[in-house]
Amino acid sequence: GNSVTQMEGPVTLSEEAFLTINCTYTATGYPSLFWYVQYPGEGLQLLLKATKADDKGSNKGFEATYRKETTSFHLEKGSVQVSDSAVYFCALSDRNFNKFYFGSGTKLNVKP
Amino acid sequence: GAVVSQHPSWVICKSGTSVKIECRSLDFQATTMFWYRQFPKQSLMLMATSNEGSKATYEQGVEKDKFLINHASLTLSTLTVTSAHPEDSSFYICSAPGGLLAGEGEQYFGPGTRLTVT
Numbered sequence: 346g347n348s349v350t351q352m353e354g355p356v357t358l359s360e361e362a363f364l365t366i367n368c369t370y371t372a373t374g375y376p377s378l379f380w381y382v383q384y385p386g387e388g389l390q391l392l393l394k395a396t397k398a399d400d401k402g403s404n405k406g407f408e409a410t411y412r413k414e415t416t417s418f419h420l421e422k423g424s425v426q427v428s429d430s431a432v433y434f435c436a437l438s439d440r441n442f443n444k445f446y447f448g449s450g451t452k453l454n455v456k457p
Numbered sequence: 458g459a460v461v462s463q464h465p466s467w468v469i470c471k472s473g474t475s476v477k478i479e480c481r482s483l484d485f486q487a488t489t490m491f492w493y494r495q496f497p498k499q500s501l502m503l504m505a506t507s508n509e510g511s512k513a514t515y516e517q518g519v520e521k522d523k524f525l526i527n528h529a530s531l532t533l534s535t536l537t538v539t540s541a542h543p544e545d546s547s548f549y550i551c552s553a554p555g556g557l558l559a560g561e562g563e564q565y566f567g568p569g570t571r572l573t574v575t
Binding site (some may be wrong): 349352381386387388389391394395434444445446447449450 | 461477501563567568569
């Protein structure tokens with residue numbers, strides 16, 4: 346079946362530190378992979394995505410590469426800001442983008 | 458950008474009563490919406506797919522008679538938790554595909570509804 350595992354939080358970093366949030370998946374077929382972000386009091390927002398192996402998704406300084414050989418989609422950012430504090434969800438979807446499978450979410454706290 | 462709203466954001470009800478949660482797409486039409494449930498520190502679990510003009514499709518293990526879904530219009534889906542019990546206490550989130558407004562595969566999520574059953 347399909348499932349997503351991501352590192353537990355919370356993750357606490359100082360401003361300008363390097364961020365990695367690990368995400369691995371199991372899937373049947375060829376899924377698409379996503380990172381969603383949830384700011385306090387708001388709905389989940391798409392941060393980035395990759396639809397096939399070796400694709401790199403990027404947005405707002407965040408990057409993640411679809412690694413089929415390691416079944417991973419780790420989220421990275423070279424220099425975090427206080428405004429990046431949020432909960433980050435790794436997810437995969439089937440080819441029709443109808444069903445999403447989410448990781449448990451990782452809370453990021455960035456201190457000034 | 459496209460927005461999905463949910464109402465109420467937080468509700469407390471007594472055991473045995475029913476609660477209705479609304480999910481609205483504010484500036485786009487959604488023939489399909491999805492309902493998720495999230496337990497503390499756990500993944501979002503897809504409960505059902507709400508289809509405008511037809512019956513909802515429920516995921517395995519979800520009681521359709523307990524979680525009634527009605528897709529009343531192209532901008533509104535409702536989830537009714539019937540005869541609620543404390544174990545139904547959870548965070549319920551809806552989403553809708555962005556369609557022409559969004560990129561491939563993008564979903565727009567509501568802010569969620571916290572249900573507490575006493």
